[in-house]
Amino acid sequence: MASEIVQVQGHIVDSLILPKVLDEIMDHRGTFEILAIEIGKRKTDTSRARLRILAPSPRILAQILKRIARLGALPLHLRDISLVRAPKEGVFPPDFYSTTNLPTEIRFRGRWRPVQRIEMDCGIVVEPTTGRAVCTPIARVRKGDWVVCGSEGVKVSPLERAREAQVFQFMGSAVSSEKPKAQLIKRLAREMRAIKRAGQKILFVLGPAVIHTGSAPYVERLIKAGYVDVLFAGNGLATHDIESALFGTSLGVRLDRGEAVKDGHDHHMRAINTIRYYGSIREAVRRRILKSGIMHACVTHQVPYVLTGSIRDDGPLPDVLPHVVEAQEAMRRHIPGVGMALMVASTLHSIATGNLLPATVKTVCVDINPAVVTKLSDRGTFQGIGIVSDTESFLRELIRALRV
């Protein structure tokens, strides 16, 4: 679907120019949305209408634009972007264009070009020789890079409204603990199968509660069935997962009986120490020290994972990236091709991942605390659905719906 915003002004009502513009759009199989209309109050006052035109293909859009340009309806973006050089390493020019996570195009040398790897709160760096535009985080900008400044020549497309009722429409973004979950999870399972059929990736973001609640076996089954393509987590998830694999406890609590064991509080430190001894999780798996759990399944099923550190981490595990900017970069490398992100029981990682995702990625946030789900959408990741649910029961239902 291609779109363009046009404006037409003058005595467009009495001269039937406006109805004619609308007729031309529809005659060419396009549709329109009237964004704003101001009708002159006196006979001599002019009127003005701003329309968003949607066409099934860029070719048809070009035809429509050509037809209606003759009637005086012209695109609002007639000018190219303005480019200014970055003054220093890691510094944008003062007037830089700050991105959203929506599909974005720039007009450069009279042609619209898509911005690659779109992500919110970044700048757009353009290679003047090729016209290639890449969304670039502030830390990655190099001195002298050409950066888009101002908003002239930048076009942001809203997400298309899906024609049929889909799971992401089904609930909207509203978060409530009082929604029927079984139906929602069934539709989510259907959507996950569709994403896999389309050859896209599913990203999981998991918090340590997945282990504490004893849900790790469900995640292992999802990994084995091929529903997990990438995993983002922190030191906590990996540590407790390994703890449970080595000692049968999570934070010293036996997962099979739900009872605290004597001296169990140091199990997680012993788990970290063991992995540090072998140098990495992968090595511990290779030496058959680590024989079960989510991290084991990731290694044996070649599912890439990014573990990011935080200030309260014990250890951390040698696989954890302690430098946040490096960790962001490592996460970004896995974003292309992701069609859906499933975030379960993780506050900080969910928001961090939400910030990196384009709005076109379907996002599901599951947490027992409604505030986490709301927070994610408040911070701009508005494309997803929130499910307020206990982790264990959510994953159990999901496994059942996916029949894995």
Next chain:
Amino acid sequence: MPRSASAAPILLMCPPTYYAISYEINPWMSLKRPVHVQRARLQWEALYRLLTQRLRAKVQLLAPHPEVPDLTFTANAGLVCGRTFIASHFRYPERQGEEPIVGRWARLAGYRVARLEPRFHFEGEGDALWVGSTLLVGFRFRSDAAAHEPLSRLVRAEVLALELADKRFYHLDTCFSPLSAHTALWYPPAFDRYGQRVLQRLIPDLIAVSERDALRFACNAIVLGRHVILQTGCSERLRRQLQQRRFSPHPVELSEFHKAGGSAKCLVLHLSSHA
């Protein structure tokens, strides 16, 4: 602002000293059908005499220029509104040479010269005609639709843009001629259905001319009060229709100008009002 009524109409004309067919920018022009210079001169002079002597119009003359043969079609030079002269910006480069010549004349004649942004083409009175307090502008072949909005700010009146549908009638004044605030001559197939509806809604008494009369440029008439000056060869029926409405038709032979796709109206620009 529409023209206000005054006693003697003032017109701008330009003698056809250098008039010739030296390019083809409309379906009428053909380099194979050159102009007979002497005959053109006689036809223009007959029109000039009719206007100045019989109908007592005041005519100002624009000096001809050897490089711009179509300067004689002064209707396309611009649009006069009070003391403002809205200069044309021609679509074809062949005629853009007329713009500085006309601009110079307008400044010397004491007009405030206004120009639309260069991205808009606008061909003056050829595409802009008053009906009462509304200015009608034709677009597509020569003028641009988008020009009507800045134009409405300049003339401070309602400006309705009409799309032309037949390239033989490339200017509004070739297919539409307002006779008064309520009456006009028109050739309906030269407009699309939207333009037809606008005209039907605006003008109660529309006289539709036949294709034959339209091709004789019956709608390219000069209207001075109740006098309508048009090319010879128009039908008896049209003459009767005009007379029934108390208009007196004055046929003039303008065959040499017809070769360039022009007729009576194209040869004059209104500098003041007519009743």
